Amino acid sequence: MHKKPVISVLVLTFNHAQFIESTLRSIVSQGGRCCDLEVIIIDDGSTDNTVQKIRNFSEQSKISINLVAKPHEGVASIAGNFLDLIKMASGDYISFLAGDDQYTPNRFVQQLECFNRDSNLVISYANGVNVVEGKVVAKLHNEEVENLLLSSDPVVAYDYVTSCIPAIFIQGILAKSTYLKKIQPFDRDLIADDWVFNIKVFDDLKSSKYNFNYLSLCVFKRNIHAENTSGNLLVHYRRISQVANRYCENRRAIISKRICNLIISSVLQRKFYEFTFFLKESFFYPKSMFFLAKCISCFIIRRSKKVFVVRS
Numbered sequence: 001m002h003k004k005p006v007i008s009v010l011v012l013t014f015n016h017a018q019f020i021e022s023t024l025r026s027i028v029s030q031g032g033r034c035c036d037l038e039v040i041i042i043d044d045g046s047t048d049n050t051v052q053k054i055r056n057f058s059e060q061s062k063i064s065i066n067l068v069a070k071p072h073e074g075v076a077s078i079a080g081n082f083l084d085l086i087k088m089a090s091g092d093y094i095s096f097l098a099g100d101d102q103y104t105p106n107r108f109v110q111q112l113e114c115f116n117r118d119s120n121l122v123i124s125y126a127n128g129v130n131v132v133e134g135k136v137v138a139k140l141h142n143e144e145v146e147n148l149l150l151s152s153d154p155v156v157a158y159d160y161v162t163s164c165i166p167a168i169f170i171q172g173i174l175a176k177s178t179y180l181k182k183i184q185p186f187d188r189d190l191i192a193d194d195w196v197f198n199i200k201v202f203d204d205l206k207s208s209k210y211n212f213n214y215l216s217l218c219v220f221k222r223n224i225h226a227e228n229t230s231g232n233l234l235v236h237y238r239r240i241s242q243v244a245n246r247y248c249e250n251r252r253a254i255i256s257k258r259i260c261n262l263i264i265s266s267v268l269q270r271k272f273y274e275f276t277f278f279l280k281e282s283f284f285y286p287k288s289m290f291f292l293a294k295c296i297s298c299f300i301i302r303r304s305k306k307v308f309v310v311r312s
Contacts, residue, residue, distance in 0.1 A: 004036050005115075007108060008091030008177060011041040012081055013099030014072070017048040019223060021057060026102035028063045034109050039065045040088050041099070042081045045072025050099065075235055078193050079186035086180050094177050096170045100223045107219040111174040114213055122210040123175040123201060125149050125168070128220040140169055140222060149214030154205035157212075161198045162248050165240060165258065170194050171220040179210070190246070191239045199247050233262050233274045237281075252285060260291035 009027050013020060024039070031037045043051050051069050058065035066088070070081075086094065093115075097103065111124040128140045141149070145168060148160055160166060170193065185200045186193060205212060240258045244251040259281050266274040282288045 004034070005093060005112065006036045006038060006091035007093045007095055007174070008089035009037060009039045009095050009097060010082070010085035010089060011039065011097050011099055012044065012078065012085075013041060013046060013050050013054070014044040015046045015048045015050060016099035017046070017050045017053055019100040019102075020050050020053050023097065023099055023102055024054070024057050024061070024065070026104075027097065028061055029105065030103060030107055031063055034106075034112055035093075037063050038089075038091055039063060040085055041065065041067045042085060043067065043069045043099075044074070044077060044081065045070060047072075075191050075232075079190055079196065080188040082186045082193060083184060083188060086177075086184075089177055089181075091177055093174055094180050095174050097220065098171065098222075100225070101171055102221045102223075104219055104221065108174060110215055110217065111219075114215070115174075115176075118211070118213070120210050121213060122179040122205075123173055123212045125212060125214045126172040126174075126217055126219040127215075128169055128172050128222050129218050130224050131221045132224045136221070137224075139218065140167060140172075142167070146214070146216055149212075150216070152211060152213055154202045154212065158199070158202035158206055161195065161202060163250055163254075165254060166195065166198060168194060168198050169220075169222065170197050171222065187246075190242045191235065192243045195239075195243050196247075199243070233266055233269075233271065234277065237262055237278070253287065256285040256287040257291050259285055259288035260295060263288070263292060264295065 007030075011023070011027075016023070027039055028037065041054060043054070051067070054065070054067050058067065068084075068088075070077075082096070093112075095108070111126065114124050115121050127146070129136045130138050130140060145166065148157055149168070151157070161168070183200055183204045185197045187196050190196055201212070237258065241255055244254045248254055259278050263275065263278045263282070266272075266278060282292075
């Protein structure tokens, strides 16, 4: 009889009291015939009752839940906390989840089957969905990203993640613990998590005998709400700038496009301070005004076509 693999589920929380119980239920329900679980959580100084809810849940859980409650350090601590979680993990495999997201049922089954078939496989990717107020609104990986990951070519994948801002989320991965412990897939001094993770993974795989795969199935739900760090436009800009400046040759084009998008977002969200901040940044990245002009032109053309159709 084969020993079941142990999966270390690594979770970061901050003020996730609204979601954390359903998050934990979605994790512990994965244990069974295919695997055993350990859950390790770092809470970044929540000021609501997230920590108490975790403690209450763990008292009733048959799954090991290890909680580390830290003083609040903010987004700058995300990468360091992930590295600490990886160090603490004792399972055969590692998976990630945010304290406000949920796994889908039987989330690990097919990825574990892939590892059983391929001894050189070190990381398996899968898709997820965005959820707003309980309703699924879109898959996270578009067709371009899915085709890229289905190629299983680390050179192509590395070129892609260092030439644009990719939407490849770590909540969808299952990886061998030994592999992540070896490559240390985050930079403690950078805010970004998913982007740096993927750059480091594909960079390492380019020159190794190991490989990755992708399964076109949804294994997690990403809740979109007002407190998402990705919704903070200034933090998001710092994230992008840090990674682009360190890892991307076309950094100025990447940052210019993002400034254009953030100017539009700040107008739509009526955030005057952010609007003026990004407008000032555009003077250092003048190409952002070129991208903005193109966006405005496309909008005017589409608007004109709609008016023409209505009038005709």
